Amino acid sequence: MITERVSQPLRVTFRLLGSVALVAAVIFVYYRIVPVNSLTVALTLVLAILGIATWWGFTESIAAAIAAVLGLNYFFLPPIGEFTITDPENWVALAVFLVTAITASELSVRARRRAAEAIARSREVERLYMLGQVLLLSGSVRTAAREIVNSIIRTFEIPAAVFFDQSNHEFFRSDERTTSIPDEQLQRIAEIGEPLIDQDQQIAIVPVRLGGLAIGSLGFTGCTLSTAALNALANLVAIGIERARSIDEANKAEAARQSEVLKATLLDALAHDLKTPLTSIKGAVTHMLAKPRDAEEQELLTIANEEADRLNRIVVEVLEMARIEASKLHPDRAPHNIEDIVQATLKAHEESLKGRKVALQIPESLPPADVDFEFIQQVLKQLLDNSLKYSRAGTPLTIATELAGERIVISVADQGRGISIAEQHKIFDKFYRGLAWRDNVPGTGLGLSIAKGIVEAHGGKIWVSSEPGKGTVFSFAVPMFKGELVR
């Protein structure tokens, strides 16, 4: 490109000389070799000037026209051999000749330029089409961006190009020649959305946008593309990148779904595999326990049975925790009366609640909660279990519900020893067991973290307040049902 720029004036000079020489040659032939009248000479010269205009350009044809006027005047119009004209008719003839030559030249040049432009446009369209095909076949955003840069260079025969991906803040440069386009400039063009075409530096930067959405920018060096082509190119790239991005996102969502399905399947398989041997053990042991045995055998079998139960509880809780962590917990939410859930929980735990007074404080005007019945029952059961475990037998419990804003708060209060402030922060952690109790109260330390996981899966919150020596209140808030109740 640079060598061409240097030789440009030299080439024009040669052409100018060539044009004058051609005119001189025509005049020489008609003046010395084939004598004809001045009209024939003039028409031949117009033909030559048209040819020069078509092949070389307007400047060259003007030079040829001037040379022709001078030649006609000197060699063919009387007085011959002088640059003067006596007959005013010949003045008119010369003027007409000059105007005709120049106008024809201009028309010819214009037609040639149009043709060249048309060819260039069609070439650009062809290249855009090729680029479009490349974009449609490329996969992720990263490969698409790299492909874009490479195929722009290849198909548009541009020395170097760079693509700036705004959302990932990445620059894809074809090679080091693009360093004349700094990162900041690419970012700025992407932000303001206006193209920058610098003829001196031979660089062009266009924003890449889709609708109002800024996607990034494209920079070129030594670019000869028209503004229209640059815009078309930018649009094409925008569509290509957006397409790649939506495919990326679909793939990610699918991958996440598949991994969730895989985890769920694994957890189900694990639950099955852990519980199956427990079933055989427990079945066998309980069958033996059902028959009269001596005290020692009875005691040993009872231990085996209790430990099988304990192992089962651990399996259930660990799997539950794993499910919550695999975020596989999808509460099946529907409007439910909290009172129904409380009653169902109390009913299911009649046995363990024997000898305890449970006071219920449930306002009648309470709206239904938007929850999964079973899950919330499980939370309530966990809180009840906790209160039962950590308060003396015979002390009363209170279950209270209230509306707080758009949430329903359910709390379970006991009159146990309470939990110190320091421990209150830890009790919802996995595997945490109360310091004073861990050795003599059974449990895995998972119950409250499971309750927390369930409440959070409902978009709710769980907390504890306690006064050591007086008792503990566990509370959780779940959203109330806001839709229309359909019977």
Place this chain on the structure above:
Amino acid sequence: MSGAKILVVDDEPQIRRMMRATLTSSGYQVDEAKTGEEALEKFRAFLPDLVLLDLNMPGMGGLEACRSMRDGSEVPIIILTVRNTEREKVEALDAGADDYVSKPFGMQELMARIRAALRRAPSSLQSGPQGFASDDLEIDFAQRRVRVREKTVRLTPKEFELLRHLVARGGKPVPHRELLQAVWGPDYGDETDYLRVFINHLRKKIEPDPSRPKYVLTEPWLGYRFAIPEE
């Protein structure tokens, strides 16, 4: 009903071994099946009095096997499974199972449920009504026959017992526990979900509009009652 024939369907050999040993020593005749397909074959060949059915099996699963066995047979089916969510329980009952025990279970509990299922509903008809008749519903307890809008409807034994018990109480509400104990056995009482499923089945069969029942009504918090339409 000692000496009753029990078909144990489970893909786990150790569980089949354990079940065979415990059930045989309790006086039952036992046959085993490893898959749902085999269960259906044995069901026809062995003619069990009761089926213990695992849900999670390769090939034809337990639910499908349950549906096939229930189709045309009243043999009690008890589901034994590691899964214990409400949804799965309801699915199994909907497929025609009579009872649902989650693994692992105590043998005494299972035995009690087997005994209850085998104990055919006591035919102490003298205590109850002989029948019921209205415009669109006719029940003959002695013949165990129900006609809805002139057409005979087939009820499963559990559905029939539920209906009989509700009608016997002459329009008074029957608590959940009482219904469960009357129909399933004395060891039951907390399985209100069983009632929900079976009452639903019953309504579908006898109510003109099951979503707006006029015979089998729900008594919130308490149970169900059979409403005798006013003339």
